Amino acid sequence: MDKFWVVFKNEYSQVVQKKSFIVGILLTPILMGSFILLPSYFARKTASNTEYLAVVDQSASKIGEGFVSSLEQYKLEDDQTQQYIVDTLITIHRGDTAEYNRIIDSLKTALNNDEIKYIMIFKSGVEMADSNMLLISNAEGIRTVNRFEKEISKIASTLRLENSNVNLSVDSVLALTRRVTLPQQDAKGESVDFGTKWFASMMFVMVIYFIIIGYGQVIMRSVIEEKSSRIMEVLVSSVTPFQLMLGKILGLGGATLTQLFIWIALGLLVYAGSGALAMNIDPAVAHVAFNPLVLVFFALFLIFGYIMFSTLFALVGSLVNSDKEAQNYIFPVTMLLVLPFIIGISIIQEPNSNMARYMSMIPLFTPTLMMMRVIFIAPSATHYSFFSGILGEATLAFILLVLTTLLIIWVSARIFRVGILMYGKRPTLAEIVKWVRY
């Protein structure tokens, strides 16, 4: 056991001393923050460039003019300049097909030369069928398309109203037919929307994912280094392969925990600071993220998920001779980590479905999928039991995770023991199975 601590201490101090560790501590929260904030920042930001468009109007009711004037409300970020400038508004008589084709062709040339971005074509009867209009573009913006749809809808509705017996303005009709939004509340009386839960689950699961994949590869590389530099021979004549493997995994794990503690401390500092600045954290976020069950299972799933996967990464390291060779072996391990994100999409839609239950019980997926479910279900539950409900399921999944981790360590240690002294050729699957049995 003494030797285990020697390896542990060395791995820990080698990582913690590194400049990259300190840089990582500071940089990761900044990167995470930018991941969260930048997209919404860009989404909110108004366009900065004027876009030119051509409108071709074949309709009798002069929809084109109405459409063009409705676009005047959209301004660039300076609130002065028009975002959409109508380069040409062409009115053609319905029957003149030759003229129509000639104009469309020339507009398409202009489109391909980037002189205009959109060609909007109205035929007669836009209010009757959507097929009576067409938007042509090589690079349409989703926001622009939504705006056009909104404005054209208004115009079409006005036309439909004019043709009907209803004597009301468009705006009052829209107000009368407004869709409802269903207010939600959980059993505890908190109103936590789906978005908040989704956001929180992504945050927690991403932290688990990045720590596992980041440090897992560090362990793998360090095993490969010891193999390729032949230090391994001295190591295995001093410690048992099992002590070596576990010392490496837990030593690095200790470094990871140190990093997490520093982040939590930094987070608390920021939290305290923001309190002083009277910037309150969204109560819905606090309700989900600061739930004790969420935090406890986060710690458990992170630690055991890390141990389980870094054992697999150490195993890969012991089977190969170079980083390059490792890429082939690493693929299945990475897939095991990425797969839950794909499955996760359906799980968060129906966190209590049978499929969600079974999938999150598979130990390899537990750290990510069960974490998602805990975040989605636990904060709102009013009754907790170790034998049923989310607490029972998460506890069972945790026990399975621990057992599987021990099994993986046992199997890996047996392969590791032989693999670390194999140079040159890569072992076949049959050989690996033999090593486990031997």
Next chain:
Amino acid sequence: MYLVLENIRKTYDTKVAVESLSLSVPKGVLYGIIGPNGAGKTTTIRMIMNIIAPDSGQVIFDGKPVDKTFVDRVGYLPEERGLYKKMTLREVILYMAELKGCKPAAAKGRIMPWLERMGLEAYVDKKVEELSKGMAQKLQFVTTILHEPEIIILDELFSGLDPLNVELMKNVLLEQKRAGKTILFSTHVMEQAEKLCDFICMISRGKKVLDGKIGDIKAKFGKNAIQVEIEGDGSFIRSLPGVSAVTDYNNYHELRLAANANPHSILKQIIERVTVRRFELVEPSLYDIFIDIAKVDPSEVEKPKEAANG
């Protein structure tokens, strides 16, 4: 006996690497395992170190089969060298010593004296990757013996070292021996073993061909060789009566004599043909004995060179 190998055998697939090898290493001696490349020296040492398990046979150290306690009592320098490139010399030495069960406080005090001995003291806080190959080898030697093991096992210690460093290593080994340590080392350069060892074991193609005290071995094979240094073409020597074999060392010839041959008459016949600068009756070198006993093709074995390593 301190370290005993009992009929150890190791095969790789169908190739026999070591065939029922037995040897006994007394305490406090310098013991050399010699043999050409591929003879099974490294495999034998790896089995002693328990890095690979023998197919059959066992290794006994200090009266007991080797177990976990053995690893802390031995210092091992593998044939293929390597250390953590990104660690400093101090860190590497300390880590390796602690892995061998040495207390950090004790290890720390020994670092500087050893580095000074090896001429590496200026590098103590530099990274291993900054060292030259020869320096790295000396550093690895330091990591091998810093925990003051009772038995030191060195696989091809001298390979890649310049003559000055070979001399340095030899002196350190002799000191260690005087301090009561047992040293087992392998080499394919027989001259080194001849100059340094008390005991040797010759292996060829995985089998032991000869072992024992070096003096006894030489005495057994008698003074049946002549070294002669001549001016001119010595090709006729081979056909002289009483000469069974000739090794041409460029600067001199070494003659193996047939039984009952008369050195005096051989000298007379040579003087008649060429000028003789030196004529000496010598013990046969280990190289010659090896070629003779192992019945191997001389081209398989590294020939000793004039003025080779120290």
